[in-house]
Amino acid sequence: MVFLFAKRMAVAIVCAVALINSAVAAEKVYRLKLAETWPSNFPIFGDATKNMAAMAAKMSNGRLKITIDSKNKHKAALGIFDMVRSGQYDMGHSASYYWKGKVPETLYFTSMPFGMTAPEQYGWFYQGGGMELMDRLYSKYNMLSFPGGNTGNQMGGWFKKEINSIADLQGLKMRIPGFAGEIFAKVGAKPTNIPPGELYTALERNTIDALEWVGPSLDLRMGFHKIAPYYYTGWHEPATELQFLVNKKSWNKLPADLQEILRVAMRTAAYDMYIHSYHASSENWAQIEKDYPNIKVKTFPKSVMSAMKKANAQLLVEAAAKSPFAKEVQDSQAAYMKKARAWTNISDKAYLNSVTSK
């Protein structure tokens, strides 16, 4: 009897273990930690990570849980590259060009002056070899990198005075970071970098004469339109693409279905952010135009555009001379853009010009 009871217990235990194993295989929860460059509740960029995580959670029926730490938590807005590389975080959300001081070639995967528009650049990433080039670069650093959301065309910035010639740029103090800042320096301006929280005061007190931020989507809340009447159209970041970073070890631990869920959630969140940015820019520009009807939208004159184009070309040649990989990416982008722009010119551009009365 005891023997039989033990046997029955054994069957029950085997049975319970089998059930648990089966449940574990199907229901094991994978937890990923993501660090983002943005502060808590930052609009649009922060919505992109929340959108991605929500899709991943819902599609995986709770098996893929992504927690998001904003910069308020991790205190290292520009440390995402290192934190994901080391495995301190499994994922990051930031922008590739923030790492150009560390790895100069990361510059090319965000947006380039006089470069591609958003659909052109997505074409390059997904159909024109861009993803493969980005993979080659980031795999050296133990990471995968994916497009993370596009801001659309960024505006050229807010200016206190009109720019009518290159002479007007000489000595002009402007907050404009990165590659575009180097171009501005080459044509005689004085680019500076100032923390976001101090920008309004710096512009108001004439510490700077001009600044660029993003576009109406994020400029409205900064209030620059209240103190600078000239809003210049964009040339330096025609399609700023943010970035999802994933640590390779963290990626490799995921089963194939969750890898695909994560890949698709990131891809959709990136596209969605492009559309969200477009929408927010439309709404906010309407608001600015209504409240501040005297704001003047200006485009830099041809002489200024030509000088900046020339400076840009020189800087690209210098960068290519230092890195064969940079040269390869530049060539890939230039070849792709040549064909894509020819199409843009006879499609969207021709359409927009032919239906606009003014």
Add this chain to the structure above:
Amino acid sequence: MVFLFAKRMAVAIVCAVALINSAVAAEKVYRLKLAETWPSNFPIFGDATKNMAAMAAKMSNGRLKITIDSKNKHKAALGIFDMVRSGQYDMGHSASYYWKGKVPETLYFTSMPFGMTAPEQYGWFYQGGGMELMDRLYSKYNMLSFPGGNTGNQMGGWFKKEINSIADLQGLKMRIPGFAGEIFAKVGAKPTNIPPGELYTALERNTIDALEWVGPSLDLRMGFHKIAPYYYTGWHEPATELQFLVNKKSWNKLPADLQEILRVAMRTAAYDMYIHSYHASSENWAQIEKDYPNIKVKTFPKSVMSAMKKANAQLLVEAAAKSPFAKEVQDSQAAYMKKARAWTNISDKAYLNSVTSK
């Protein structure tokens, strides 16, 4: 002993049933049948459904299996609406404006003459109330409708002779279906519809003087550039969005995680198709320009554009008079486009115009 043996068997059976139930819950395979308007292996449009089904299969670890029947199989290219409505198919891939003979208001969910560009229209769908309006319409017919992929700006068509004024359109025989055809009729042309397989011969033999198809992405394989030297820029379908249809009963049978997988797979496949179309148009336009350097890209003169705009406005008023819902959609699109276009004009359009030398 027999009693005890029976008890043990009972435990084993309970155990097996529990295991099977658990496995069934986690691994039950849901099969959906999709009918598409396109023939087998149709490029770009057909790739969108394959892309969607592949993402769904991989993300669900095989639990969501979507089989695709092309028109070669179901023989009803323009019967998708009815077949999905009745439940003969769970899903469809087509274009909303194909049903305008049946439900006139479906017209507004594909692309409208002088209407929104692709990012503007995605903004309207996802952020500006477009999805809600489409839901209201299609739910009456027991279906859900989702954006299904964008062709980008469609070209105005291939013409044998140049169009310099409205006089040149009088009696012009052109293959141009749908709402744009009605506009052409209003300005004096003779729109006709001809099956795709007969288009080349009709144009070659002057049965028609002109035709519109899509754009370089799909025009190249048709060969029209070999027999018509004028390629007009677009005005009538600035952002043709295809459509995924889902039967509501089929949708409701899916568990929440598979509904989300299906929703996200459709959404991503739609965006991906927009980028795929952009890429294919770039590549194919480069091919056409290289092989046929004498092709002239033209934009209709202002007088023609104005006359077509006027005809378009009249047709919209007529449609609105017949249907309060049509009026509601028209108003929603017009209000959204006003803001979105103001942004497009100072962003992408200003950028493209400022960097183009010619």
